[in-house]
């Protein structure tokens with residue numbers, strides 16, 4: 001059932017498995033149709049009682065249960081002993097470690113709160129746990145000449161009784177205390193307290209909004225609109241199936257109580273507010289998001305003014321409401337709908353696609369604001385021309401001058417508006433009858449209109465060698481083996497943080513000559529399974545981590561394991577740590593170190609020590625070792641030499657090794673720390689090149705063919721790689737190496 005069909009008023013059959021009373025509106029029924037009966041069984045949903053009863057053993061919905069014999073109360077404390085059993089222990093003078101010798105409870109209890117009366121066949125709830133009798137039978141016991149409950153149960157006048165009506169509080173799952181009363185015992189007491197506080201209490205409203213009496217593992221959805229019930233259930237289902245995160249029954253209960261208290265008609269109208277804790281807000285936003293998406297698809301989403309990008313496989317939302325001109329707003333939507341499918345998605349990972357689209361739309365909002373200054377508010381595309389575009393460009397210049405946007409943002413705004421307008425034209429939207437029909441030919445941003453970009457600064461993000469040395473002496477202070485491995489690999493291999501995090505368990509292999517090679521995915525440039533020659537020391541770090549991972553996840557197939565599994569929501573070891581958590585652990589580690597000093601004795605700014613700086617340091621120490629720029633480009637997995645040149649400076653003082661050797665670092669800072677004459681364990685450039693080249697199409701060739709451009713250069717200085725002419729004239733340096741590559 002699509003959302004459009006629901007809005008169109010289609011007749012709906014369904015929801016029988018969710019609701020005992022199927023007289024519900026079409027929207028609720030459509031959502032109910034999305035709910036899997038298997039999930040409802042898993043979550044212990046009772047359609048008649050409208051109560052969820054989670055199995056304590058459920059991996060995501062379960063709860064810790066008291067260790068005492070015959071007790072099934074929730075026990076959140078580290079000792080796993082509930083409050084009441086703690087008291088029973090204390091009464092008997094026993095310690096927590098003697099829980100096994102605690103006698104079982106007199107009566108088996110399914111949880112806190114009343115169970116049914118112990119009289120055979122009686123369907124009323126007991127009044128007190130000690131006697132186990134309902135109120136009527138307790139009164140009868142006192143009237144009869146019997147001494148104890150056993151005798152009473154066997155008495156001929158003892159008859160089972162029909163259940164009392166349910167408590168008048170909408171949420172309550174209990175029976176009325178007395179057939180003539182309105183409430184259960186607990187609610188009777190609560191009402192008395194509420195009336196004492198506020199004598200003018202509106203009792204009808206109180207009945208509607210008062211929470212149920214909490215019971216471990218149970219969540220009452222009574223007293224909520226059928227639509228809200230369906231939304232909560234579908235949200236919980238998707239949370240378990242898609243997010244695979246734990247849900248605490250107490251937090252879910254609190255959320256349901258708040259939703260009931262505000263009497264919202266749909267979960268999508270609910271706002272958790274700012275004064276709630278993270279767990280509550282996280283759960284609420286998760287369920288609201290899933291409820292909203294329950295009926296949406298890319299086809300329905302593009303008709304809205306706010307898009308949930310999750311529907312398109314990306315992250316976040318994008319809003320078009322800031323664009324006031326109809327033609328521009330609709331054209332922007334068409335552009336976004338055209339652009340999103342071209343962007344890469346990564347299962348289970350955030351992508352930057354949403355950010356990019358949001359940024360483009362943000363620039364169009366600025367254009368829209370500028371067009372609003374016209375008398376016709378820019379509503380007619382045919383009336384727009386060069387003067388309007390100039391006004392927009394002036395506006396951007398003004399915004400930069402008053403500091404509202406940065407110079408970089410101004411350049412990006414020009415480029416992005418230029419790109420969107422060009423795409424709109426290419427899609428034919430400016431043709432007669434199109435969304436932007438007749439848009440002026442001169443309503444464009446030319447290449448010359450984009451302000452010139454400043455020259456990039458000289459690369460200097462690498463860390464000085466003495467700082468690297470000091471960092472390495474503190475490696476032992478990293479207590480988490482996963483984080484330590486991640487940081488050591490970042491220092492050793494110069495891979496990007498997200499490439500380190502995403503390493504597979506079997507990321508280590510050997511070349512034909514037995515030398516270790518790291519296999520990683522360059523996600524940024526979409527180049528999977530790259531090969532990087534590494535040193536034996538680095539290989540040993542990986543091997544040790546592999547052993548730890550295997551010991552921790554002995555049952556997961558090796559091919560599905562990650563080298564750096566996260567601690568959170570990761571029962572099978574298939575999820576890796578995020579770049580964020582690795583960076584967080586790294587930041588804490590660096591901040592805890594004593595003050596770091598440069599060679600001049602000056603305090604070094606710790607803010608510069610970020611994970612990405614190790615990539616720059618890697619490039620710089622290879623450049624200093626005389627590695628040719630083309631080889632370095634391959635080592636860094638760049639497509640363009642210009643990119644590589646942004647990673648190192650040419651240093652006159654450093655004398656490169658006669659024959660460059662790579663990736664034989666005995667330690668993380670080995671390249672710099674080791675005296676240059678030691679050659680032990682180094683790898684000739686030719687072998688390194690072969691290792692790198694054995695990927696992509698070349699893998700199917702019988703013998704690796706060396707790239708012509710990758711010949712080691714014999715000149716003493718490295719070329720500042722800005723000169724794009726270098727790869728185009730590969731023969732030049734072979735004949736006259738010194739002249740062809742003199743730095744400018």
Ligand SMILES: [Zn+2]
Pocket residue numbers: 066067068071072073081082083084085
């Ligand atoms: Zn207990």
Ligand SMILES: [Zn+2]
Pocket residue numbers: 117118119122123124133134135137161
């Ligand atoms: Zn009874």
Ligand SMILES: [Zn+2]
Pocket residue numbers: 167168169172173174183184185186187
């Ligand atoms: Zn009640």
